Each structure stands twice: as C-alpha cells, then as structure tokens.
Amino acid sequence: MIAITDYGAGNLHSIRRALIRLGLDVRVIDSPRPLDGAEAVVVPGDGAFGPAAARLRALGFEERIRAHVRSGRPFLGICLGMQLLFDASEEDGNHVGLGVLGGRVVRLPASVKIPHMGWNRLRIVRPSPLLEGVEDGAYVYFVHSYHAVPADPALVAATAEYGGAIAAVVGGDNVWATQFHPEKSGAVGARILANFARWAVGAGAPGR
C-alpha cells in the first residue's frame, strides 16, 4: 500500500488518480497510524510552510514520517512536501521543518515574478531513480514562491533555471522529492511517477 498523507494542505486528487492509474494500491490517510503498514509514503502539498508544518505535527505525522524514512522504505515529497523535509523555512517568519534533509527554504529572488508558475525545463545534474528515461531539458510544471537550498549541493539531482538554478529534484537512498508537480506534468510527470511506482513496490512487483 502506498500512503498519501492528507494534512489539509492542497489537493490530493491528482496525485491519487495518477498513482491509481499506475496500478498501485493507494490510500489517502489523515492520521499517521496507517503509515506503519505502508510500503511507501507520498507527502504532497501546496500553500504556506508554517501552517503545514504545524498541522503535520499536530496530527502526529512528524515522528512517523521520520520513522518511515529511517526504516529505509521509499518516500516521495512533492512541492511543499519537498520543502517540509528540510531544516527550516523563512516563509512568513522562521519555521522548523522535519529536518530529514539538511538545508533551508528561502524566497525566490526578487528579480523574477513570484510565484514561479508554469512549465520549466529540468537540467539533470546526476542520475536518479526518479528521472530514469526523462530527457535533460524536459518540461515539468512548477508552482511555488520559495525554494529549497540543500546544505549539501550533492543532494540535488536536477535543477530549473528561475532567477538562478533552483533545486527541482533532490534526494538520495530512499528519500526523493520534487519541487514541481509530476502529477500535473503531462507525459513527463507520468514517467517520473511510474519510476517512483516501480521503485516503491520493489523490483519483484507484478508488471501491472
């Protein structure tokens, strides 16, 4: 079972539908208990960092997500779900994140329109399981006003150019995340989610 966390931040329909289309057993969960039985966890999300982090905590997700990550099972963060993995964000003050990845979330530079909204090209900087078969330069859909700056630049697998190179795909081992929305990114996004699905259910999974 793939768990999608519902902590009241943004719409889950598209990611849920996209994963179901890939033949996955998907469950949207609004409490952390079912996480223990999940093969993989997806944390989507839109909106402001502070209230989202507070809700994750209030609902008891924070510790369970950390435990899930420690267990080595696959994790995918999307958009705000990526940003929440980092130590902290400067969005509307200073807010503490999950600290799964080192680094901070900062506002996009004032030289560009904010939000960064629309289709931008991926610049792939190193291979990653998520981007297998995705061409360098492929377009994906972004909507965000803040971006993550990992403490260790080696965490970044792909960037997009928007007032500088911003982290578009980050991760390593069992934890991966995208600043863009694969579930809104047409055929390229579907490929990325299929990569996640294949990896999430393991190499021995039936070829549905």
Added chain:
Amino acid sequence: MLARRVVPCLDVASGRVVKGTSFVNLRDAGDPVELAVLYDREGADELVFLDIAASHEGRGIMEDVVRRTAEALTVPFTVGGGLRTVDDLRRMLRAGADKVAINTAAVQRPELIREAAARFGSQCIVVAIDAKRAAPARWEVWTHGGRTATGLDAVAWAKLAAALGAGELLVTSMDRDGREDGYDLALLRAVTRAVRVPVIASGGAGAPQHCVEAVREADADAVLVASLFHFRKASIAEVKSCMAAHGIPVRPVGPQPRAAPADGRSR
C-alpha cells in the same frame, strides 16, 4: 527558462461549454470534460473553466464537472465564475481544481483575496479582472460578468489584488472579447508593468499571431484562447509553433519526443 503558457478557456453554463461574443450570443461547443481531455492531449499547458451562468443550482453541476475533469487531466486547471466566499473556493479546490479565480466578490470585498491566500496559498488564487477602455490609456473594472461598471481603475486594482495575495491575474479586455482581432496589448502592457505576478492575457485571440503579440509586446506569461480552438480555426500545436518561430519558449506539444528539437516543432 519558463515557457509561456497556452491556455484554452472553456466557458461553461449548466455543465456545457459555450462561448459568447462580448458576453452574448452563446453557442454550444460540447462537453467540458471531453474537451478538456482533448486539449490536454493536444498540448494545452493548463485549462480554465469559467462558469458564466453561475448560480446556486449550477454550483453543484460545476463541482461535478470539476471532479470529473480532475480525474482525467494531466495538466493543471483553474475554475472561476460566481465564486463568492472562502467556502465556495474550498469546495472547488476540494473537488480537484488546482486554482480558483475570483472576480466580482473580490472587487466587492478585497479582503477575500487576503483570506483566500492565507487559507489556500497565493499559488491557487487567481484574480480575474474584466476591463473596459474608459479613456485612451485608462481601463475600468466591470463586474457581474461585464454588466456592472465599478469606477475602479483596472491597473490600480491589479496592483492591489497582487498586493493582497493574488498569485496570478487573468486580465480580460471586454472591448476585444469575442472579436478575434487581437488582445488589448496596451491594457496588458499596463498591467504586466505594474505587477510582479504572472498575468494571463484574455479577450481577442483570433489567430496564432495574436498570441505572439501578447507575449512579445505585452509580456503576458500566458495566453487564454477560446473560440479559436473551440471552432478548430487553429490548433494548439499551430499556436505553439508560431510562438516558437518567434523565439518564445513553449512546451512542445504531445508526448515529449527524445532529442526533441528545441523549437517546439513536434507535429
């Protein structure tokens, strides 16, 4: 580099797609969900649904359209028309809309923009502005589907809406809407110079060249197109290849081919 977006707009009434000329003379152009999926396949970067006959009875029908569209689409879509309260917005977002557009209700109570942005995030709050030329370089905001003059200056309102938390502005020229003789470039230029949020050009697209002008001459981030597409006078691919030929970055249509040419020629 960020691509400029091509956005088909479906005007919807009672669950069916219609397109009026300057907001009258409605013509039926089909099922919104079917059309949305078709446009997705043809390379639309996102879609806009405007419920032009929005009423309490119609709201349920629209929610159903939104739900079915969200199930089927692989690109984002915006829903607007008759949304008046934070709860109206919440219902559409929960039904699966990626963004919601507010117009009359925001003019009547600008704080709605701030409340909605605080609740759902700026990224999903679009303020739609219907503007009509009042003087050579002045445009007035109209509400209620273009029936009520407000006396508000469109550029000043655009600035205020962005300051209150709108994540995007959908700027429609009422003078040009349905006439298919090009966008109101002066209006768009005035707005894109005044704000630092994305602006969608709307009203007047009648040829691919008009979309080029909106981007090159008025710096629009996205172009809204309705009847040009609905009546198959041009395809999304034609519009995009025209834009690409003028050096505008666009997302190639269709499944992105391996080693795709950078100019968007993919038909």
